[in-house]
Amino acid sequence: MSDRTTDPATETFVAHRNLLFTVAYEMLGSATDAEDVLQETWLRWIEVDLAEVRDQRAYLVRITTRQALNRLRTMTRRKEAYVGPWLPEPMLTAPDVAEDVELAESVSMALMLVLETLSPTERAVFVLREAFDVGYDEIAAAVDKSPAAVRQIAHRARRHVEARRPRETVSASATRAALESFRHALETGDLQGFLDVLAPEVVLVSDGGGIKQAAVRPITGADKVARFIVGGAGKKAATLTSDLTVVNGNPALFLRLDGELDGVMAVRLEGARITGLYYVRNPEKLTRVASETPLARR
Numbered sequence: 551m552s553d554r555t556t557d558p559a560t561e562t563f564v565a566h567r568n569l570l571f572t573v574a575y576e577m578l579g580s581a582t583d584a585e586d587v588l589q590e591t592w593l594r595w596i597e598v599d600l601a602e603v604r605d606q607r608a609y610l611v612r613i614t615t616r617q618a619l620n621r622l623r624t625m626t627r628r629k630e631a632y633v634g635p636w637l638p639e640p641m642l643t644a645p646d647v648a649e650d651v652e653l654a655e656s657v658s659m660a661l662m663l664v665l666e667t668l669s670p671t672e673r674a675v676f677v678l679r680e681a682f683d684v685g686y687d688e689i690a691a692a693v694d695k696s697p698a699a700v701r702q703i704a705h706r707a708r709r710h711v712e713a714r715r716p717r718e719t720v721s722a723s724a725t726r727a728a729l730e731s732f733r734h735a736l737e738t739g740d741l742q743g744f745l746d747v748l749a750p751e752v753v754l755v756s757d758g759g760g761i762k763q764a765a766v767r768p769i770t771g772a773d774k775v776a777r778f779i780v781g782g783a784g785k786k787a788a789t790l791t792s793d794l795t796v797v798n799g800n801p802a803l804f805l806r807l808d809g810e811l812d813g814v815m816a817v818r819l820e821g822a823r824i825t826g827l828y829y830v831r832n833p834e835k836l837t838r839v840a841s842e843t844p845l846a847r848r
Contacts, residue, residue, distance in 0.1 A: 559600060563591075563592060563610065566606075566610050566611075569607075569611070569682070570591060570610055570614045572657070572681075573611060573614050573615065573677065574614055574617075575641060576656060576665070576681055577673055579662050580639045580835075581639045581838050582639065582838070583621050587614060587618050587621055588614070591610065591613045591614045594617075608688050612692040615678065615692035616693075618674070619674055632760075633758070633759060633760030634757065634758060634759070634760065635765075635768060636757060637659070637755060637756075637757035638659060638662040638798070639830070639838070640659070640798060640836070641798055642797060643796050643797065656677075656681040657799045658798050658800050658816075658818075659797070659816040659818070659826075660715070660828075662798065665711070667710070667714065668707055668710060671695070671703060672703055672707040673707070674689075674693050675700055675703045675704050675707055676707040676711060680704075686700050716818060718820060720821075722801055724819065725800055725819050728747055728819055728822060728824055729801050729802070729803060732817070736779065737790060737791065737792060739780050741776050741777070741780055745773070745776055748772040748775060748776060748823060749772065749821075749824060750771065751771070751825060752770070752772050752775050752825050752826065753768050753769070753770050753775075753825070753826055754778065754827040754829065755768045755828050755829070757831060757832050758832055759831075759833075759835070761831075761832055762813075764831055775827065788808040789807070789808055790806070790807060791809070792815075793806070795814075797814055797839065800816065801817075804839075805829075811840050812831060813830055813836070814836065814839055816830075
């Protein structure tokens with residue numbers, strides 16, 4: 551793309567790149583696959599006669615959505631062969647994303663997992679309508695459905711998500727406070743400290759991808775989760791440290807063993823207690839958070 555930096559096609563693509571990436575990422579839960587989708591979008595975009603395009607932003611979103619849908623269907627087969635629970639690839643986000651409550655929730659680990667329970671078309675419709683406020687006619691063109699069918703899909707997907715998403719929105723400051731308590735318990739091995747901050751029904755999901763050790767099934771209940779974490783930390787000879795960061799629009803923790811990144815811990819909060827812990831250890835999903843510039847507001 552460097553040879554075409556002054557032409558209108560490149561300028562338009564670059565202007566909307568953040569938006570297109572976020573659309574693809576929310577549909578796929580994988581930054582690596584989202585980048586591939588953007589490359590495919592670019593290759594199709596440079597072949598378009600711009601004089602024939604009435605709304606360039608809408609056209610780019612349409613191409614991105616179609617490419618992401620194709621990728622999502624192939625990813626479904628990959629996930630079926632995945633070892634242990636699959637979690638979205640964590641994405642560093644700038645602090646201003648955390649202050650935008652709607653955007654922060656739309657890319658949160660908790661909501662991304664809910665989106666995994668939708669069909670590919672339902673997910674595309676939900677993301678475009680709820681996260682980006684795209685009109686039904688534009689969505690219909692992107693997913694090859696009639697506007698009436700898209701309205702029905704959007705209603706069905708919204709009802710499905712609402713039944714499974716957190717019941718209340720928790721501020722970034724409340725999340726940071728809970729994470730600080732969790733972090734202290736983690737670094738001191740304080741079992742009671744964990745029990746004080748974990749909700750009785752808390753669920754821990756860990757993703758090692760068959761490369762790093764992780765629980766093969768979600769662990770439920772504050773006592774079981776706390777003992778699993780304390781027991782796991784106690785077995786490691788290395789020094790465990792943690793740093794607060796912002797991942798997927800919400801405060802999270804980088805966990806390090808002897809200074810090396812071991813994983814990213816994201817949380818779901820309801821009230822003042824943690825109801826979900828999402829620990830990504832698969833090194834293939836950690837390369838970006840260790841090196842990339844945070845995603846900013848679109």
